[in-house]
Amino acid sequence: MILQSQLAEILDAQYLTFTNKKLGQKREKLAKLKLVINFALIITGVRRCGKTTLLYQLLNENLSHVLFLNFEDTRLVNFENDDFVRLIAEIKARSITTLFFDEIQLMPNWELFVRQLLDDDYKVVITGSNATLLSTELGTKLTGRHLSTELFPFSYQEFLAFKTLENTADSLQLYLKQGGFPEYLKTGDGMILNQLLDDILNRDIAVRYNVRDVSTLKKLATYLISNIGKPVSGNKLKEVFGIKSTTTILEYFSYLENTYVIQFVSKFSYSIKTQIRNPKKVYTIDLGLFTENSIVFSDENGRRLENLVYLYLRTNYSEIYYFAEKKECDFVVMQKGKVVELLQVCYELNAENMEREIAGLTEAMDFFDLKEAKIISFNQKEIFNKDGKIINVIPANEFIVS
Numbered sequence: 001m002i003l004q005s006q007l008a009e010i011l012d013a014q015y016l017t018f019t020n021k022k023l024g025q026k027r028e029k030l031a032k033l034k035l036v037i038n039f040a041l042i043i044t045g046v047r048r049c050g051k052t053t054l055l056y057q058l059l060n061e062n063l064s065h066v067l068f069l070n071f072e073d074t075r076l077v078n079f080e081n082d083d084f085v086r087l088i089a090e091i092k093a094r095s096i097t098t099l100f101f102d103e104i105q106l107m108p109n110w111e112l113f114v115r116q117l118l119d120d121d122y123k124v125v126i127t128g129s130n131a132t133l134l135s136t137e138l139g140t141k142l143t144g145r146h147l148s149t150e151l152f153p154f155s156y157q158e159f160l161a162f163k164t165l166e167n168t169a170d171s172l173q174l175y176l177k178q179g180g181f182p183e184y185l186k187t188g189d190g191m192i193l194n195q196l197l198d199d200i201l202n203r204d205i206a207v208r209y210n211v212r213d214v215s216t217l218k219k220l221a222t223y224l225i226s227n228i229g230k231p232v233s234g235n236k237l238k239e240v241f242g243i244k245s246t247t248t249i250l251e252y253f254s255y256l257e258n259t260y261v262i263q264f265v266s267k268f269s270y271s272i273k274t275q276i277r278n279p280k281k282v283y284t285i286d287l288g289l290f291t292e293n294s295i296v297f298s299d300e301n302g303r304r305l306e307n308l309v310y311l312y313l314r315t316n317y318s319e320i321y322y323f324a325e326k327k328e329c330d331f332v333v334m335q336k337g338k339v340v341e342l343l344q345v346c347y348e349l350n351a352e353n354m355e356r357e358i359a360g361l362t363e364a365m366d367f368f369d370l371k372e373a374k375i376i377s378f379n380q381k382e383i384f385n386k387d388g389k390i391i392n393v394i395p396a397n398e399f400i401v402s
């Protein structure tokens with residue numbers, strides 16, 4: 001339990017912290033956000049990607065009517081369900097129209113509280129660093145009254161604006177190395193991203209899901225980050241890491257995916273069952289995390305570029321697969337059951353790899369009956385016509401900026 005006076009003090013202190021934030025680099029997402037009465041706006045994204053700052057940018061014009069509460073505040077450890085009543089009293093006593101709650105999902109039954117606020121015509125924004133906040137269950141609990149969106153670390157264009165750089169091959173190379181976490185870009189200090197991964201593993205996974213063997217979890221996370229662009233299977237990794245059951249390793253995969261650190265892409269199959277059983281390709285949410293936490297030192301450029309293309313696709317499309325029959329094609333992008341892009345990623349097309357890359361792509365084009373596809377390269381530009389099939393080779397910084 002928490003005293004009303006204590007709660008008021010915490011709210012005042014947090015309001016000060018929030019309103020002292022800097023506006024920073026304007027986020028692309030800002031233009032897409034809308035606060036609607038009776039609907040909760042839910043923003044999820046990996047820790048430290050800038051969710052609070054984005055909200056500050058959104059609410060900046062109207063700060064005097066905003067209440068901000070971060071439920072991770074250590075002064076709220078004793079916050080219980082009944083304290084929501086005190087919180088509502090505090091809200092009603094202030095002239096507030098908009099409520100912003102960070103990591104509210106840590107509190108049991110928070111949905112009831114939010115529903116009441118929506119019924120009372122408050123505008124509510126919720127941010128969180130776990131994708132489970134977007135679960136379908138939430139739709140039921142908020143009776144469909146929510147709009148959800150995801151935020152990622154800086155995109156390439158935001159990175160360019162933040163660093164005041166032109167879109168050149170050098171800038172792209174730098175982004176492939178540094179990724180888009182604002183604090184890391186400001187300081188270049190690798191410890192920031194080591195600490196971030198540790199925090200996520202310890203606080204968001206081990207504590208939350210009661211994982212005792214944090215050391216194995218950490219080894220697994222490092223392994224996955226190091227293997228971006230490669231297929232992984234729970235069954236195989238289970239043995240490598242001495243984890244007893246496949247269920248446990250699949251749970252670890254989903255915890256890592258829910259915190260956004262690791263992303264998985266399924267192999268395309270018309271059968272959902274086969275899709276689930278097949279190895280998944282692994283990517284990371286940010287290339288700086290790869291730079292600072294992976295244990296690989298060679299053959300990186302190609303995989304970095306593939307990860308970059310994945311992130312671009314992930315922010316723009318919801319259905320992404322890889323294709324592997326006799327040959328392979330890196331990305332199959334679908335919308336409403338239709339393939340809209342077939343993409344191969346190849347850092348540099350040369351005499352050695354050309355045939356393989358094109359063969360994978362044309363096999364996928366035949367399979368999906370498509371006449372056009374793309375190869376995303378670091379900085380080559382060409383058009384091939386292979387037996388009536390058009391293959392566009394495009395520099396990555398053209399593709400992801402288009």
Ligand SMILES: Nc1ncnc2c1ncn2[C@@H]1O[C@H](COP(=O)(O)OP(=O)(O)OP(=O)(O)O)[C@@H](O)[C@H]1O
Pocket residue numbers: 023024025026027046047048049050051052053054102129182183
């Ligand atoms: N748009 C931006 N421009 C400049 N700096 C930014 C921007 N967004 C975030 N930052 C910096 O990155 C750090 C993390 O930002 P912020 O607190 O907004 O992220 P968050 O996603 O809310 O983090 P958490 O998951 O810990 O709640 C802060 O130091 C902030 O100043």
